Amino acid sequence: MSNTSQQELSEATLEQAAELLRRKGVGKPDATIILGSGLGKFTKAIQNPVVVPYSEIQGFPETGVAGHDGALYFGDVGKRKVLAWSGRFHHYEGYPFDRTVLPVRVAAALGCNTLVVTNAAGGINFRFNVGDLMLIDDIISLPVRVSPHTRKFRHRYANDSLVNEVTHLAAKAGIAVTRGTYLYAKGPTYETKAEIRAFRIMGADAVGMSTAAELNEAIRLEMACLGISLITNLATGVSKEKLDHSEIAEAASLREKDLIELITRILSDPETPIYKPEYRFR
Ligand code: HPA
Numbered sequence: 547m548s549n550t551s552q553q554e555l556s557e558a559t560l561e562q563a564a565e566l567l568r569r570k571g572v573g574k575p576d577a578t579i580i581l582g583s584g585l586g587k588f589t590k591a592i593q594n595p596v597v598v599p600y601s602e603i604q605g606f607p608e609t610g611v612a613g614h615d616g617a618l619y620f621g622d623v624g625k626r627k628v629l630a631w632s633g634r635f636h637h638y639e640g641y642p643f644d645r646t647v648l649p650v651r652v653a654a655a656l657g658c659n660t661l662v663v664t665n666a667a668g669g670i671n672f673r674f675n676v677g678d679l680m681l682i683d684d685i686i687s688l689p690v691r692v693s694p695h696t697r698k699f700r701h702r703y704a705n706d707s708l709v710n711e712v713t714h715l716a717a718k719a720g721i722a723v724t725r726g727t728y729l730y731a732k733g734p735t736y737e738t739k740a741e742i743r744a745f746r747i748m749g750a751d752a753v754g755m756s757t758a759a760e761l762n763e764a765i766r767l768e769m770a771c772l773g774i775s776l777i778t779n780l781a782t783g784v785s786k787e788k789l790d791h792s793e794i795a796e797a798a799s800l801r802e803k804d805l806i807e808l809i810t811r812i813l814s815d816p817e818t819p820i821y822k823p824e825y826r827f828r
Contacts (some may be wrong), residue, residue, distance in 0.1 A: 563604045564655040565818055571596040572620040575629035577813050577820065578653035580760060582665035583797030585776065586615055586632040588806050595621035600633065603652075607645055618649075623813025629653055638734035638755055646756075649764035654767045660820055661764040661771040662812060664805070666794045667754035668736070668781035670746050671726060676780065676793070677800040679716075679723045679808065682773035683709040686750055687730035687758035702828075703761045708772055711819035712812060719811055721804050726751025728775055730758035739783030753781050770825040772812070776801055 581588055589595070598762060599617045600606040616633040631649040635641045650661060669678065685703045707724050716723045728752035731737055737745070737753060752775050764771040778797035779787065787793075798805075812818055819825065 559605045560651055560655045562650050563606070566602070566604060567598060567618075567620075567652070567656065571630065572598070572618075573627055574657040575620065575653060576626040576658070577660040577662060578629040578631070578649065578658045579662040579809065579813070580631045580634050580649055580664065582634070582663075582756065582776065584666060584778070584794045585664050585802070585805060587802055588606075588664075588809055589619045589630055589632050590621050591806055591810055592621040592623060592628060592630060595619045602765065606648060607641060621656055623810055626814045629658060634756060634760075636733070636756055637759070638732055641797050643779050645758045646769070647655045650760050650763045650767065650769075654764075654769065658769075659769045659826060661760070661769050662809060662820070663757050663760050663771065663773045664809070665728075665754050665757045665773070665775050666778040666798070667728060667752040667775035668742075668779050669752055669777040669784060669822060670729070670742055670781045671751040672784070674724065674726075674751065674777050674780070676777055676797050678777040679801060679805060680728075680752055680775040680777060681709045681712055681716075681723055681725045682728045682757070682775060683767055684727045685730065685758050685761060685773075686727060686745075686748060687762070696807050703758075703765055703771070703773075704781070705772060708819060708825045713812055714773065715815060715818065716808055719807060724809070726775075728757060728773060729753045737782050742783050745781075752777060765827040768814065768826055768828050770820055770822075770827070772820060774805070774808070776805060 619630045635646045727750050729745050731753050733755035757773050761771050778794045
């Protein structure tokens with residue numbers, strides 16, 4: 547049932563959504579993954595999937611952005627149970643942050659405590675190229691209260707040690723990755739040249755219009771979490787190209803195979819660090 551009201555969702559509504567998913571065969575996920583624009587093909591790597599369109603879930607808006615299909619997939623990735631969200635809710639589409647973090651909250655209600663988030667982002671760092679995969683080691687998002695449910699002071703995403711370990715995992719698999727700080731910008735218009743210059747001075751390596759709220763919500767829920775950006779374009783002013791969203795599909799097709807392989811390893815490799823208890827934020 548779709549519901550895009552501005553009210554905050556109650557725990558009872560979340561529990562109802564979780565109950566509906568359990569009835570449809572969704573069990574306790576070892577990990578959940580939110581798939582960014584153009585990155586939905588990972589769902590094909592999920593074995594024995596249960597597929598549930600968002601429109602059937604209590605409290606879920608429909609998604610309306612190209613490259614997002616608006617359904618969840620629950621199934622096996624190696625020996626792990628994974629809940630994948632193909633289609634996310636952006637604040638720039640008019641959803642309050644409360645709704646943008648629904649996948650994280652529903653996963654948590656199902657007993658999941660590990661989150662991976664992928665997104666398309668613009669490269670700010672001069673060393674970045676289109677097609678780079680950037681492990682997010684920190685976030686800049688101002689104003690900072692992007693987790694709508696946070697009522698107290700707490701530390702926030704800063705993920706150096708996990709990013710170090712995942713960098714090793716990627717190297718062993720022969721997948722080139724870089725790392726950096728993701729800056730959340732509200733969008734939906736692209737940034738100005740001056741904004742990108744300012745963001746670079748602030749310490750940002752890439753910019754995008756999602757992810758920060760989801761990661762901060764996962765931290766509030768004491769999950770382990772990791773964000774990965776696919777650099778789909780160089781940010782405004784870094785290159786002379788005009789930005790129009792079509793580059794997302796092009797860049798995605800460049801690195802799709804690598805990204806799917808990387809995510810599969812992060813979620814299911816016997817040596818994956820992401821399930822180590824020390825990486826849960828507390
Ligand atoms: N800016 C903001 N968000 C983005 C970009 C960008 O250049 N590319 C992909 N998502």
